[in-house]
Amino acid sequence: MASRPLFTLTGSPLAGKYGPRTGRIDIDRQDGTSILQTDTPALLTATSRGVVPHLSRDNVHLTKAIHHIQLPFESFLDRNPPVLTLVEGTQPLHTFLGFDPNKHAITLTLRDPSDGRKMPPNGNDFVSAHCTRGVRKVSPSAWKSYVSKCKPDLVVALSDTPFTPAPHSQKRLTKSIERSIAWLADILRVPLPDEAITRPRNVLVHLAGGVEAEARSEFAERLTEPIEQRDAPGLSPPLNTLDDGVAGYVFDLQPLHAAFSAEASRTNSSPSPANELLHSSDRQRSSPETSIALVELLHASLDPLPADKPRIINSPVSPHEILRLVRDIGVDLIDGSWAQRAADIGIALDFRFPTPTDTSCANAPVPRARANGKRDLGHNLFDALYRHDRSRLASCFLDGQSASSAVPPPHGLPVCECHACSPRSPASRILHSSVDSQAWADVRPYALQPPVMRSYVHHLLHTHEMSSHALLAMHNLTALSRFFAGVREVIARGGQEEFEREVERFETTYDEGMALWDEAERMWLEVERARGKGRLSREREKQAASMIGTAVDL
Template sequence: MNTFRVLKAAVTDVATTQSGARIGVLQLSKGFTLHTPNFIAPTSRGVVPHLSPDNLDRNTGVVGVYVALEDFIEKAPQRVPPLYTWPGTLRDFISLPADNFLILAPRRSPAIVCPKPNSDANISILTSVGFRDLPVKDYVSAAVKLRPDIVISVADIPNMEKPGKTRVPKIPVRTERWLDELIGRTNAGTSSKEAGTDAAAEHRPAVFAPALSLEHVKQRLYIDYLVDNVDKLCGLVFTEADHLLDLPDELQQLAKYHTDVTSGPHEILELIDRGVDMFNANFTGLATDAGIALHFTFGDGSNEGGVPLEPTDLATDMWNEKFATDLSPLEDGCVCYACRKHHKAYIQHCLAAKEMTAWVLLQIHNLNVMDRFFEAVRKSIDQGRWETDKETFAQRYKRELPEKTGKGPRLRGYQYKSAGGDKKLNDPAYRSLDVDAPEEEEGVPEADAAGLQKSGFAQVASDW
């Protein structure tokens, strides 16, 4: 049974309109438990960047990962993506450790805006080879066939900051219809033909519904639908926090999941104060890519006397050459693998040599910093120190992370926002030694007639 329970709410000023921070527990049907507030690790093609599955399992406290379907279907519709014919689960496909639960979403976090708008039956996605359409029925079939622990329903998010008058009414209607289709399929369970075993046929993932960034009056019918089906939902997914407090009481008791946190821990604390329970801590991976080591702590009582503090940095740029002879760990007192086994000089050397071990060690350390941070947040709320600890943290640390100074690993195509006329961000890995040789033209493979007939989950269901 997939359930979320609020265990305790922080003491808040009754004059405020905010719901306040809270601690809770999310229990999933396969035995996974997530104590909230907590963070989820986003993945790239099913893998937490820079970490192999064994490193993720042994050297981090990550309990859940976020996986996007658009990472795996670049071959469609010309060819059948391997994931579409995979006989097992998505967990098996990406070799996810047994102790980590899996969240399936249609798009990455944060998603890149696609130039083509969504339609009634498709959403626009960005694969590793360009923009594509993903039929919603294919995504629903994927949610059933691949058996994730949590599935996020599709939201009709427009490709513009402020949708027009004719566009706004379509957003809640489409989102509700797609959510209804997902609930219908997941509540029915996985068919024995799709699952292959009786045990798998009983699997029902927890469904998280998208919360739309629209005024309450413009999505009233959609919110009414959520209230009517609240017993079939486990959580709500937000990409913006503007409408967190506009929800009816019935929906306030669901887990709240924010998927686009990119600025840093100050933003996380502000969202926790507004009742958010789960986060995609995207800035952690961005810091690792930039060669930056996090070193912030929460709730250590360092400002109990109320003396104003000079704000310190949230992190350290390890590209700085002054660390070339520094034999101290990334953070004093840290017991993560990177700090126990290596020092700043070694990591700075690996960065300068473009040795990928540097990013492996930084990712291990940064994820452990996040794990300690959220553990301290939960303890602070439980002990009634939330307001004091939050104010102390705001005084103690600068809001922005340090600027990137070095050149990190090769950028993946979805790590930047595309614009017309932009040049490629990565230098070519290979070049022709014959300067007079014409450049090879990029082309799209010719469509395979058989592949076109079996390009989606819905179309190949008969083959399972």
């Protein structure tokens, strides 16, 4: 049966291979019936230990922004066999992790692409992965069997990206290319017929080569070369090239940014964050210069390859960077981990694309303007500024209740549909006895509620309450998803020219230095130290004191 391709370009064909583009991702069942269709450029939601950080299942399902999910496998290596491989059924990942096969497409990767920590070297036949019990070596054959059991919608072939200290030698890069090619061939190779393993659908390949344009070209060219005879028997239905078996291309930006800043720090010795609460990627920043360098590297990879396969970007660090990659490359699925990380450190996103013509807003303070005249991308709700701020999280979006009121405010603002800005009372409530209906007789189900106030989230952040991050995670994912909707609209409506104009307007309106992030991170760390560190042991004492004789062993 011929199922549809994973990706279809929509809209008017581009003059060249690069430039802003819209498309559609179709996830089909084995029988070809459609499960999920998403328009691109689109958001790829990051997960940690199999869950969207801070979101319980009901909140994941309330967050309509979540369609594409990136699932790093490595946290599950702390048990052998990994528990994900023990789940029965046709959609084991969805079943186990609580995602909806009709709404959520899962992309399985071995490593968390935002994790840039130093790792022991990879070998000729293994990748070093990280789990709570330490480093685990994962061989291509192990990966293939995991994938075969997990049946993800999309899967990224193993890739040899060194996380040993930079710089990496020419020899190392050559090795990286050889291994990555071999490992891709391995996952595409259909095994012996008596095994119950089938070739995974939708294999994505990470385009290797690091920050060497030549190495990247070489890797890409290897993908398009006729397959060597010795590989051919296993690669059926016959593939003429490895690229024939590839459904899309992945770019991990984290190691590239790390290499850029390693180069920069040789001249400018800025210390890296020596704090276990911080990730190496937290301090990565973008600029027009880093984007130029990235675009050059991505072009080197994509030049030999066809244009009609989706391009997936992991760990971009700002919306500015995303816009420039959409403009200069044409990228299709973009990881939102930076916006999710912002929810960790107390930031509520408040920006739009295309940039609103009037950034003032009568009833909600807009983000602060920096000395360069550019606005912050959101609000650091740790800031004392928000102690008395009763407005909704984002000034450039309306809340659901105001929008639906009899006299809607005359802003013409789009509505933020997240559960913080447009909360609804539950559609139903659990009744625990036959008299409970009396308690809910007067309560309307599924009614819009007033938006969450900034002052409330400010309070929750300072009291180290987890609900703050749940609200911010839902909001930030929704704001980022709306950003991509804006990107698609501008491309569809005005094509390349208008898109370029809008990117320029965005760059002149919003601050890319992200000073807001540094401030929020500092305040977050303060509260984390005051209330987070030693919190568990303090609570353990409390619990022991309150449960004499019946204490649970913690």
